[in-house]
Each structure stands twice: as C-alpha cells, then as structure tokens.
Amino acid sequence: SAVISQKPSRDICQRGTSLTIQCQVDSQVTMMFWYRQQPGQSLTLIATANQGSEATYESGFVIDKFPISRPNLTFSTLTVSNMSPEDSSIYLCSVPRGLEYGYTFGSGTRLTVV
C-alpha cells in the first residue's frame, strides 16, 4: 500500500504570493489527484496529474492559478499562485492503492492567506 508524505502541513501566507505543496509517494503510481477542501466543506477535485503529460483540470480550476508538476512516478507539486484569502483551504493529494484498498490521501496542507 502507498504511503504519502505531504509538505508543508500548514502555512500562513501573504496575499499575492505563491505556495508550492509537495507530495512524495513511497511507490510508483501512474495517477495522482489534487483536492481542495474549503472551510466546513467537502473535498473538491482540482486536477489529475499523470506523469509525462499535462495535468487535467476540473471545471473552475485553471493551470495559471494551480500549476502542477509531475516529474516522475513518485512525486508531484501543486502551486497556489497569486493567493487571496479565498484560497484559504486544506489541500490534499491522493493516489490509488490498488483495487482492494481504494485511494490513499495525504495528511493535507492547511493554508491560511492573510
């Protein structure tokens, strides 16, 4: 089963700046998913990241705001660009664990924009 290390666990950032969130997986995975969880809300998928190709973004999310890198099969980054207070959320990455075990999620990055 896959184990995910997500960094940073939390950060407080100034508006207008950018933050890059890292996800490191202990095994090779084809697909990685990035989610956002706004305060008191459920999870919303931002994009799907495949190694060697551009990420696929969900409706309402654009590459300029949330650029994603996927340089190899064990690592991915999500950048939250030009942040505003509305970007204050928990950001999570997720990978498939195999048919019998569903998906594993990282512990999340709690972002506060001031």
Added chain:
Amino acid sequence: DAKTTQPPSMDCAEGRAANLPCNHSTISGNEYVYWYRQIHSQGPQYIIHGLKNNETNEMASLIITEDRKSSTLILPHATLRDTAVYYCIVRVDNAGGTSYGKLTFGQGTILTVHP
C-alpha cells in the same frame, strides 16, 4: 458518476452498531459504491467498497440492496474514535477494476459517537 444522498448527521452510542445509509438511485450497473471517512484535520481514509454483494472487512460491513439503489455502512461496535465525516461515493471501475478515476465527494454524514 452517480449522485449520492446521505443524512447530514447521525448519533450513535459507544459500543452500539452505527448504521449509515446512502441513496444512489441513479447508479449504473458498472458503478461501485465506496465509503471513506475523514476524521477531523486528517485526510480521508478508505473504509470499504462493493458492487453488488455485501462486503465485510476489519473496519466495517457494507450492505447493498438488491436493486443497488441504496446501501448501508455498518460499524458493528462504534467507538469514540469513529467520530468522523463519512462519505458515500459511487464511481465507475473498468472491467477488472484497474481504472483509477477521480472520486467525487458529496457532503457526507457527520457521525458523532457519544459515551
């Protein structure tokens, strides 16, 4: 993927069985039912999934109705640590279950286990 409907909140006494319902009346024949939970300030945790038959693992049991339009997650002996938001999700897996598509989360059920 089909939409799911869950009650917003439920209570359960510690040691009792917690039965969490989920409606998925528009589920397709090739869609699986997945259950996840999210304990406060943590990432979601996989619990169980199934297609047609009832399933059981070390965490829970999943009962799917014969018409597959609804299901129930059963935590047989709830503990205080089971207090969490429980999400019921339906999604497609391809033949053999090798497709790892996206999960679409609804609002879930807040389960509170009290002493």
